[in-house]
Amino acid sequence: MKFERKHAVLFLAIAVWNVVTYANFAKNLVEAHQAGEERATGYWVAHTVLIVVNTVIAVVLGALGLKVLRGAGRGAGDRQPVAD
Numbered sequence: 001m002k003f004e005r006k007h008a009v010l011f012l013a014i015a016v017w018n019v020v021t022y023a024n025f026a027k028n029l030v031e032a033h034q035a036g037e038e039r040a041t042g043y044w045v046a047h048t049v050l051i052v053v054n055t056v057i058a059v060v061l062g063a064l065g066l067k068v069l070r071g072a073g074r075g076a077g078d079r080q081p082v083a084d
Contacts, residue, residue, distance in 0.1 A: 003068040011065030018058035026051050 029047055032039075 003064075003071075005069065005072045008065045008068035008072060011061045011068065015058040015062035015065060018054050018061075022051050022054045022058075 025047075029044075029051070033044065
């Protein structure tokens with residue numbers, strides 16, 4: 001598959017969305033923990049894992065989006081597929 005500029009924009013938009021929403025989620029989770037909210041340990045662990053995994057997804061999609069954008073900047077004759 002050949003990624004184009006529209007794919008790069010989508011990847012970057014998803015990456016930004018993940019960072020913004022999960023940063024807010026992490027802030028709320030920390031505030032709840034500091035306020036002494038009574039929850040099972042599994043609750044805190046599961047939600048922390050969700051935050052970490054989605055942050056990793058954001059980094060991967062952001063890096064791929066940037067790579068595609070850099071590749072899309074070449075001339076039409078120079079284009080090579082970014083990933084197969």
